[in-house]
Amino acid sequence: MDVDIIFLMNSLWTMLGAILVIFMIAGFIMLEAGSTRMKNAGHVAGKTVFTFGLASLVYWAVGYGFTFGSNANFFVGMTDFFYAGDQIKDATLSTTVFFLFQLAFAGISVTIALGGFAERAKFSVYVLFTILFGVLIYPVIAHWVWGGGWLAEDGAQDFAGSTVVHLTGAMAALAATILLKPRIGKFNKDGSSNNIAGHNQVYTTLAVLILWVGWFGFNAGSTVSVDGAFFGYVAINTNLGAAAGAVAATLISWVVLGKPDIPTILNGALAGLVAITASCAFVDVWAAVVIGFVAGIICFYSVRFFEKRRIDDPIFALSVHGMPGIWGTVSTGFFATRELATVGKPGLFYGGGFDQLFVQIISVVACGAFAFVGSFAILYLLKKIMGTLRVTAEEEILGLDLSEHGSFGYPEQMQVNEQDPHATNTGR
Template identity: 70%
Template sequence: METIFLMNSLWVMVGAVLVILMMGGFILLETGSTRMKNAGHIAGKTILTFGISSIIFWAVGYGLIFGEGNPLIGLSDFFYSGYDVEGLALSGSVFFLFQLAFAGISLTIAFGGFAERAKLGAYLVFAVLFSVIVYPPIAHWIWGGGWLAEHGKQDFAGSTVVHLTGAMAAFAATLILKPRIGKYNKDGSANNLAGHNQVFTALSVLILWVGWFGFNAGSTVSVDGAFFGFVAMNTNLAAGAGVIAAMIISWIVMGKADVPMMLNGALAGLVAITASCAFVDTWAAVLIGFISGILVFYSIRFFEKKGIDDPIAALSVHGTAGIWGTLSTGFFATPELATIGEPGLFYGGGLHQLGVQALGVVSSGAFAFIVSFILLTIMKAVMNGLRVTEEEEIIGLDMSEHGSYGYPEMVKAEKTAISSEPKLKF
């Protein structure tokens, strides 16, 4: 066996492990950003739905994406058994595992829109449907030799395929599920249902940040020329710029360096650079990350104002930043790095690549949103509603869906606690 084949396999295996570990990041992100009465449920269902997604990906997902078929869908290689693929310079099973991890991440992002109010059953059914009907077509279009790939769409590691797809499903879910109890007042003003643990949220960002080296740098799927180093460097720069930008903008506009906002800034930088990390120069990576940190700030405020309750900011972090990241190569892709498609607007490529990117965003985003919306509407009718009852929502999904609290002592203590702090009299 050739050394390069083995090294490629080893590197992508490392990438797959890192991406699967990002699930841990999402568990901390989602639980940290929500209330403690739902923590056990959120943590547990993340593992459960990754399990479902894995099995579905093996049975049909992989074949629908990478199988032989037409520009719209793949139609072979179902129940993949680990054989090597012709023309692929790494182990087929390693490649499979790497792709499986991406499908799992996209589903987890979609479930951000379900947080704190959807029935467990809704998670189970949608996990199957999303993994068959929503994710594979888009992944096939862009990565599986489908019609967008033929157009030269640049989406290196999945700003569109993984993040925008997940975010659009989350968007459909949050519209159908409606806001959580207590999120909005009668006059339309929003309350801050603060997450219960900012340390979890910060740790989640660190885990995701590191995991992203697998996500982006691993997407080179080869060690050739050690190009993964450059991709990882761009990834890190964008995350750094994102966190700084979000801190600055929240400080300017709100007068304080908001912690959840800074953390979302880092994630937005990572999401945005996912499409462009292999196609742009380092200075552009910094700029792309910086702009996404600002976009995510305004996007979160926009959705909240519009009455769309997005507990973990999935729409803004993965949707808005995903769109921006995909479009960014249309501006910044350099002639040397644009191995797929054309150089961007700022490198004499004109509007061509920007148009291709926009077409990709619109078609993929619209497909993910419309199909998810239809699926969830049917599920709602068939399953007698997607949402837990009011009483269940108030006692928490830990209790209603699983029968025990993630923090038994804490939730009890919270119920009896009386807050009293000394105030200066006015």
């Protein structure tokens, strides 16, 4: 095939992937808004758009250079700051399209991280953390695995970001939940938890479908090539991983709770998607089903594990993106085949021994620890400088739509009818 045609087709395919990944932000908006209370819905939606925009600027200025810049060392790259849109001569893919594709991934990771702030953080904290996370945390880990850093040299397998994107965001969310402490009314004095239900289950369901479709850009788009149409194989594994996660979560909730729980089903589908993200290009189709199925079960028990430890995670970042991200990354150490292991070595079940499994465990531990410790340090420093990361109790009870932005996400339902002295505004 003519080189120019290959260049154009690869670029067009990757551009489509970038668009799908960016559209996942719409899924996260609906997921977070639907999973939180009505009095915070407008705030959640608006800050997600703003922080994606801010993360885009940060990635353009610094993040891309730290991740993929030349003159690199084992830690970060050192060129291409304030990326000027330069094209690499004789490349088989537009450099500018690749930049946009990678920018979308950075935006998704910070969106996951900010889920741990939901319903109690100041808007100014979102601003400052987005900048610092985009400079100091995400691009470092992305360089380690994707930009030629030390984990790339060791052969770490993370095709589309179970660790780089999802675990990194989840560990930042964990740091936030610890420092912000639980929402008012989440836990009782005896340690038991109260269910603070999201206000719109239809939103969260549609959100999962949007994310499911967007994930084809996330995973299949990460081939950044049309050569051999391998993206179709990656897409099959992606879909089956999600499907298995949804089915597993349905079954486990039905058995344990006595009824198939809708939020658990939705979380299971997302957990399957997160888990298959690392392995979708390295494993057989049957293994994709196993990986997704196990992720759905892990997610179910993870939610209960963190609640028992009084960790308030409103958007389930830890259970949907964190634990499945760990499992998905480690899974290639078992299931990566000889034919598909274009990075690293085959997994344990395919005669590769423990070598790749060890590399996968090291990558999870190193990236997870760096993301958590770095994010905790950033937030702890912000807390010392600002005095608090959290809105006041009165503002939290009133709702962040009004206290942070001066307007309601649902004005007709939330505003007190001044002509009716008996009208109430519960914010639930």
